[in-house]
Amino acid sequence: MEHQNTVEWNLKDGTIMLHNEKADHRLLLKRYDFIFSFVDEMNRVLGEVPVMMVFRKVLEKCGAPKEILENVSVESAGKFVDSLIVPIDIQNSIIPDDVTWDGKSRTLDYLGTNHWRVLPVSFIQSFREALYETLTENGTKAIVREATKKAGIGMANQEIENYRWKTVEDLVDEQDERLYLGTFAHAGWSHSRVFSKKGDDGNYLFLSKISNSYESEGVKENGKPICDWLTGYMDGFYNGVVNKLSGKFVETREVRCRAMGDPYCAFAHKVKDNKKDILDWKQIEGAWKELDAIALSPAA
Numbered sequence: 267m268e269h270q271n272t273v274e275w276n277l278k279d280g281t282i283m284l285h286n287e288k289a290d291h292r293l294l295l296k297r298y299d300f301i302f303s304f305v306d307e308m309n310r311v312l313g314e315v316p317v318m319m320v321f322r323k324v325l326e327k328c329g330a331p332k333e334i335l336e337n338v339s340v341e342s343a344g345k346f347v348d349s350l351i352v353p354i355d356i357q358n359s360i361i362p363d364d365v366t367w368d369g370k371s372r373t374l375d376y377l378g379t380n381h382w383r384v385l386p387v388s389f390i391q392s393f394r395e396a397l398y399e400t401l402t403e404n405g406t407k408a409i410v411r412e413a414t415k416k417a418g419i420g421m422a423n424q425e426i427e428n429y430r431w432k433t434v435e436d437l438v439d440e441q442d443e444r445l446y447l448g449t450f451a452h453a454g455w456s457h458s459r460v461f462s463k464k465g466d467d468g469n470y471l472f473l474s475k476i477s478n479s480y481e482s483e484g485v486k487e488n489g490k491p492i493c494d495w496l497t498g499y500m501d502g503f504y505n506g507v508v509n510k511l512s513g514k515f516v517e518t519r520e521v522r523c524r525a526m527g528d529p530y531c532a533f534a535h536k537v538k539d540n541k542k543d544i545l546d547w548k549q550i551e552g553a554w555k556e557l558d559a560i561a562l563s564p565a566a
């Protein structure tokens with residue numbers, strides 16, 4: 267037996283762990299089509315040669331061997347990541363019932379419809395570092411937010427169809443169970459819950475409390491929120507759903523982050539009537555300060 271890799275989903279924790287004789291690694295899932303559209307977005311903005319430089323840096327940071335570094339491509343990067351994870355000993359792993367995985371490749375089915383890809387959290391972290399070095403922090407944020415927002419809108423359209431949401435109230439009623447306790451936990455993104463409040467303007471403010479975001483896992487404090495993949499994704503998701511069901515728009519901010527020394531990450535998603543309306547975030551900050559007092563209880 268060449269490998270003794272096992273995986274362990276912990277839905278209460280929102281984590282997926284890979285165990286082998288050498289170490290434990292946190293894993294996460296990303297949708298297959300998102301990874302391709304993210305690479306496309308980078309190619310579009312940067313051009314293919316700089317994108318390969320980014321990949322080379324990522325592989326270096328992840329400790330890829332010389333023969334991989336000498337011949338960097340999307341395929342060789344994929345093969346290297348394969349070697350870190352598969353094959354998985356499925357019999358001795360803990361996998362939720364609604365996840366189907368043969369453990370031979372990094373592609374799996376969740377809920378029977380979507381193709382998801384398994385990645386190490388350290389790979390995403392190295393990706394961010396490599397992008398920061400190549401593009402600066404602001405350049406990285408722009409690319410990441412653009413690509414993740416598109417993915418979030420795509421997910422919104424799919425969820426509206428899957429769950430037959432007709433009004434924003436349907437989202438309010440079901441988002442905690444479907445998105446946070448469902449997708450986020452299954453994808454190993456975090457344990458998280460969401461709270462909805464209606465403001466004086468009659469529009470909702472959604473506050474999501476994320477206890478262990480994969481993006482801020484083990485990240486050094488630097489005074490700024492760091493979870494841009496989640497920010498973009500959720501901004502796209504909420505805009506997608508709210509716009510389709512009510513014609514309104516949503517603004518999203520990460521208002522707490524472990525990278526700022528907070529004990530958890532949190533996002534505020536404020537609904538507004540028009541795209542051009544300017545929100546006074548100071549006026550609503552009391553709402554997310556209340557999150558500190560709310561215990562993040564796991565699913566019943």
Ligand SMILES: [Zn+2]
Nearest residue numbers: 482493523531
């Ligand atoms: Zn964060």
